[in-house]
Amino acid sequence: MLGDRRVVATGLGVVSPAGSGLDAFWQGMVGEPAHEPKDGVADFDAGAQYDSPKELRRSDRVIALGLAAAAEALDDAGELGLDPRRIGIVFTTGGGVGTFRENVFVHDEKGARRVSPFAIPSYMPNGAAAQISMRYGLQGPCECHGTACSSGTNALGNAARLIAAGRCEVVLAGGGEAPINEAVVTGFDRTGGASEQGLCRPFDVDRDGFVVSEGAGLLVLESLEHALERGARIYGEILGHGCTTDAHHITTPDPDGTIAKGALQVALADAGLRPGDIRCYSAHGTGTEFNDSMEANLVAEIFGTDGPAVCALKGSIGHAIDGSGAVEAIAVLLSFVKQTLPASKNHRTLDPSFPPIDVVPDGKSRKWTPAPTVSANFAFGGHNSALVLAPYE
């Protein structure tokens, strides 16, 4: 178990190419995404997140994405009525990479004295967490945790533990990323993992890589005790969290998948569940050759032939890097409310070399009876993470 106390989600906020705001996002999950993931959240109004154009200029896009998700999540959760020292934040991101790049150009073209005094506060990965804490006066632990593409899932696990251990009553948890600039996109292209067709096709025979995108997701996690006391709406419960490290290669998952499986096994043990209890698996599903092959085998080995439905959402949300895990967890919690499993956009034909896992295909979202679900992510650096979410009972 996570700790001595139960932890539930009572508020959600999301900004994603699939759709921004919970309603639009869900439409993107069961229908067409609002924007092509490669274009990012094309209609996002960063300026609307600030009181003045000056504040906007002093901030990075990832901070604006975080502020937007925080505003929705806190509004959704309703009045918390807590000492601000009992409310924490874990917001993960690689940082304000766009701002830093612009300042390299300013530095080289106009001189060192013209570099923005806000370059560091905008770039530093804790910038978004800090801005959110300042805007809402939250004085509990305020941290950014980084494990690349598995950051979001680990952020939720780490945040849930703060509550389970009694260190916080509420934690605003999740992450975001705004990596769409020429330098970072080229960097991802050069890893050899990015899709040349610009489409993420998770577990599909025609997949050719991930699509770098952007977005942010935040969840209000709360002790069950406090949520019940204030009569909060409960989306679901965080039952368990596991993380392990391949210690194999900096970008390629260990093809054997043993250590990655360990993360799921730890999460299941943490939750006190058996593999057969899991009826949905929200996949990392980046659409790369190596990840999807490792992950398909892992799902088959852990869950067997009568395994859970597999939802792979990166066809609609793209790969929002540090933001992915939280956005995917939000989709899972919404699937509990809507009693519908989202479709795996761009998944048509399962790679025939894979074991027969039950991927929910493109356009075929399906009704389901909400049940315990695993949401997993695997990252550059070999960080494996898994979260067990369940309808509240």
Add this chain to the structure above:
Amino acid sequence: MPRRRVAVTGLGVVAPCGIGLDEFWKGLQGPATNGETFSVRGFDAEPFFDNPKDARRTDLYTQYAVAAAKMAIEQAGRPDYDPLRCGVWIGTGIGGISTYESQIRALRDQGPRRVSPFMIPMLMNNAAAATVAMAHRFQGPSDSTCTACAAGTHSVANGARLIQDDRCDAVLAGSSEAALTPVCIAAFRNMTALSPQDRSVPFDRNRDGFVMGEGAGVLLLEAWDLAVQRGARILGEILGGASTADAHHITAPLPGGAGAVNCMESALEDAGLPPGEITYVNAHGTSTPLNDQAEAEAVVKVFGTDPAPAVTSIKGVTGHGLGAAGSIEAVSVVLSMLHGQIPPTVGFSEPDPDMPSIDLVHAEPRDWRPAPAISNSFGFGGHNGTLVIGPGEG
């Protein structure tokens, strides 16, 4: 559930005042370091990697962490625990920033084909944690806390918690920074955070900003009982810690050090110690007017003046190691316990008449009977961190 005790059994450090424990300890005694930035001198990454190619494919910030982790393991002997019960928690302020900066230029000046395939894995904030995990086959949880100048203190506290909560038996915990790049220096300079005269003089009346430093500190933490069982030498103990936020201003602390007070009190509560048990405060002490004033006020509020704990800032010789500061300072506190001595606040010469009176160790080291101590870090963004460290036994 009862929490497990956390022993410190290995230390590693790379700092501007010295690489390795002996040189670092000597460097802590002074003299003051000079320069626009305090950089690590004479560092060669290759001996810390299996081969030169592996070293080249990592950012300098990762190289510092790999070096410090290797020193910590060598001091302690690699514990023979299940690899899935061995974790890594290595934080940073801004990760592989020199890689990012140079690759932005490579793309602009030479085109996409000249961008390194290792750009992303070198710049990402988890690169050090991942590379350290690979080097020692630590396959349990690995993570990284990025809370600016508080990242080191938070990472050691988070790493210790993995053991306290029985998720790991051993953890390599620490942090690393290598941000002395032209754009970062300019950005800090233009923020007016840096000393215009390049002087790091913590708590001095003439202090006017910090000097950027760099480096890494890593501690090997083990479950106390298991460390005893395997006969490891226990150098110190992580007794507790706290992480809080000012929620006030992106660069300035809460007036009167209220955030620091809250953080130190939470840490003492976490460790189960009354303020009177603390005889040494390793200060954040950056040499900025606002930090040192707020921190001195906070120390007096929490601990009083009679008796007052000894206070030292080592930033006169290390500069401000940003994300690395907290773990480098934690290493220095454990070294103080081994040497029975608190290093002086190098650079300090004149008390600030506007500052409440603290018992600052300066001019020369002070003999000290090892006892519980705290180490503070406060980050841009209003992140506060305090670690409570106790002596080892025997």
